[in-house]
Amino acid sequence: MTLTLDGVTLWMRDQRLLGPLDLAVPPGQVVTVMGPSGAGKSTLLAFVSGALDPAVRAEGRVLLEGRDLAGLPPERRRLGLLFQDPLLFPHLSVGENLAFGIPREVSRRERRARVAMALAEASMDGFEGRDPATLSGGQAARAALMRVLLAEPHALLLDEPFARLDAALRARVRAFVFDHIAARGLPTLLVTHNPEDTRGQVVRVGM
Numbered sequence: 001m002t003l004t005l006d007g008v009t010l011w012m013r014d015q016r017l018l019g020p021l022d023l024a025v026p027p028g029q030v031v032t033v034m035g036p037s038g039a040g041k042s043t044l045l046a047f048v049s050g051a052l053d054p055a056v057r058a059e060g061r062v063l064l065e066g067r068d069l070a071g072l073p074p075e076r077r078r079l080g081l082l083f084q085d086p087l088l089f090p091h092l093s094v095g096e097n098l099a100f101g102i103p104r105e106v107s108r109r110e111r112r113a114r115v116a117m118a119l120a121e122a123s124m125d126g127f128e129g130r131d132p133a134t135l136s137g138g139q140a141a142r143a144a145l146m147r148v149l150l151a152e153p154h155a156l157l158l159d160e161p162f163a164r165l166d167a168a169l170r171a172r173v174r175a176f177v178f179d180h181i182a183a184r185g186l187p188t189l190l191v192t193h194n195p196e197d198t199r200g201q202v203v204r205v206g207m
Contacts, residue, residue, distance in 0.1 A: 041191040064154055064187075116128070
């Protein structure tokens with residue numbers, strides 16, 4: 001699976017925010033987009049995911065496995081998103097949060113098994129019934145990643161996912177995320193301000 005950006009340019013009225021940008025993100029690799037605030041980094045992820053603000057005009061194409069994503073709603077793009085905050089649903093248990101991403105056709109028994117396996121992989125065995133509010137920052141970040149992966153995405157978009165973690169925890173969570181990206185062969189586009197977060201090719205915008 002390769003995520004391809006072909007001539008992507010973003011405009012706010014008559015002002016060009018970003019681009020033209022040509023990228024090919026191979027399976028299991030991370031391409032990092034860096035630049036100052038207001039350079040259009042998060043707007044780029046919004047365009048790729050299908051959630052672009054109507055006030056922004058976009059040119060160019062986004063392809064995943066050679067398929068043009070133009071016109072597809074976000075839920076049909078098979079993209080997983082991670083943000084600064086884990087965004088776990090407060091009214092659901094940890095296990096229910098993870099199960100939320102599993103395709104609907106999967107049986108209840110299989111859903112429970114997948115959730116248990118994901119929690120074990122995240123060193124959170126037995127956390128199914130826990131309230132998300134009781135999780136540490138690192139546990140919440142790991143749970144958020146496993147929820148995304150259980151949805152079986154074909155690529156990942158990461159928008160400053162480590163920004164709210166302290167330095168020591170940030171390094172551990174970052175390694176956890178990048179290890180899973182490599183193991184699953186997911187092409188990944190990462191937006192960050194922190195040079196320590198960068199992996200693979202680095203693209204600088206608005207500089």
